Amino acid sequence: MLFFSAVIFSTAFTSRDHCCHVIGFRVQGASIIIMATVVGRFALWRACRVQAMDRERAARAAYFCSRQYVFPDKVFPPSRPSGDAAATRHYSSDSTDDLRVRYLDGNDSGIVVVGINRPKAKNSISKNLVKLMFETVESIKKNNKVRSVILCSLVPGIFCAGADLKERGKMHQSEVGPFVSKARTLITELGNLPVPTIAAIDGAALGGGLEMALACDIRISSSTAKLGLVETKLAIIPGAGGTQRLPRVIGVSLAKELIFAARVVDGDEACRLGLVNHSxxxxxxxxxxxxxxxxxxxxxxxxxxxxVRMAKLAINQGIEVDLSTGLAIEEACYAQVIPTKDRLEGLAAFKEKRPPFYKGE
Known part of the structure; x- marks a missing residue:
């Protein structure tokens, strides 16, 4: 959290390591710091930050990055440079790996597919799944070659059924709060990824499963998918961001109706409500x-x-403040793209009437 008393913005940048005053972002391993100074009641607001990881998280992330991601063809067939064959996704009945991560290659290089794989538990959120997803998010966050992330299911007919209630039932009451808090933090970190995230909902997304999808930038569902925050049926409330993100997506009144009634809607209705982008x-x-x-x-x-990263940052931060402050955030984010090699490549490609080739520099 940043607290300042005056608004100062700079648009003159000589290198991508130069600092501007609004939010934090990393490009090519160098930390570019944007800091916003806001007046009055908008002086205190949440900034997107790049922080040093503590020793435990650093060790965990280092371990994750050293892992070899080799998957059986039955789960992820080798990606091909182009064509429908590269899109083929096969399911697995093997429950030994709760999460399968694939970095696509060829023309799809930069796309990361994160597949939830708990067929016997309907992809419910367990301690182990939370741990694996934390590791995955940290790895993606550090990889500046990632362009977008697809969160999907490897289990037919289900996206995520919410919390693992069987596991939850075995927890001592004192364990429940910390676990929910950790799951909430995970979903927040998923939402804070600097690259576009897309939730592919091919089945039921209930409770925490829908909260996970709500943290993504874009949601796509099948028409037969079932979506709902159904926690009130269990005499609890959405605890991983649902009460906050759903109203921001579909409006306060509709969100109250769905949450109060624990209503489940199909993909077509979800699209009509604006809950998903496409059905x-x-x-x-x-x-x-x-x-x-x-x-x-x-x-x-x-x-x-x-x-794309700067556009996401400007939208996410700007939507939480007044228009004047939001425009200042946009200005500062725009300033970050001015000194990049990609911007010059875009101009050259336009002049030469050819497709641009961007390197993220």
Missing amino acids: VEQNDSGDAAYLRALELAREINPQGPIA
């Missing part, structure tokens, strides 16, 4: 939302990666 007809293989998400990721992939 697609489910296919025979049960991965229509995933395929549509992959198409969208491919649309994002060729764009300037620093520009």
Whole structure:
């Protein structure tokens, strides 16, 4: 959190390591600091930060990055440079790996597919799944070659059924609060990833499963998917951001109605409410939302990666403040793309009438 008393913005930058006054961002391993100074009641607001990890998290992240991501063909077939074959996703009945992560290659390089794989537990959120997802988020956060992330399920007919109630039932009462807090932090970190995130909802997304999807930038569902924050049925409330993110997505009144009534809607109704961006007809293989998400990721992939990150930052921070402050945030974020090599490449490509080739520099 940053607290200042005057507004100062600088638009003159000589290198990408130069500092501007609004939020924090990392480009090519160098920390670019943007700091915003805000007047009055907007003087205190949440800044996007780049912080040093403590020893425990650093060790965990280092371990994660050293792991070899080799997956059986039945889970993720080798990605191909282009064509529908590269989009093919196969399911697995093997429950030994709760989370499968794939960094695509070829023309899809930069797209990361994070697949939840707990078929016997309907992809419910367990301690182990939270741990694995934390590791994945930390790894993606440090990788400046990532352009977009697709969060999906490897289990037919289910996205995520929410908390693992069987595991929860075995917890001592004193353990429940810390676990929910850790799950909430995970979902917040997912929402804070600097790259676009797309939730591909090919089945039921209930409770914490929908809260996870709500933390993503874009949601795509199949028409037959079921979505709902159903916690009041269990005499509790959404505890991982649902009461805050759902109203921001569909409006306060509609969010209250869905949460109070623990209502579940299908993909088409979710699209009508604005809960998801797109609802697609489910296919025979049960991965229509995933395929549509992959198409969208491919649309994002060729764009300037620093520009996309800065656009996400400006939108996420600007939506939480008044218009005047939001415009100042946009100005500061815009200033960060001015000294980049990508911007010069974009101008050169336009002049030479060719597709640009961006490197994230």
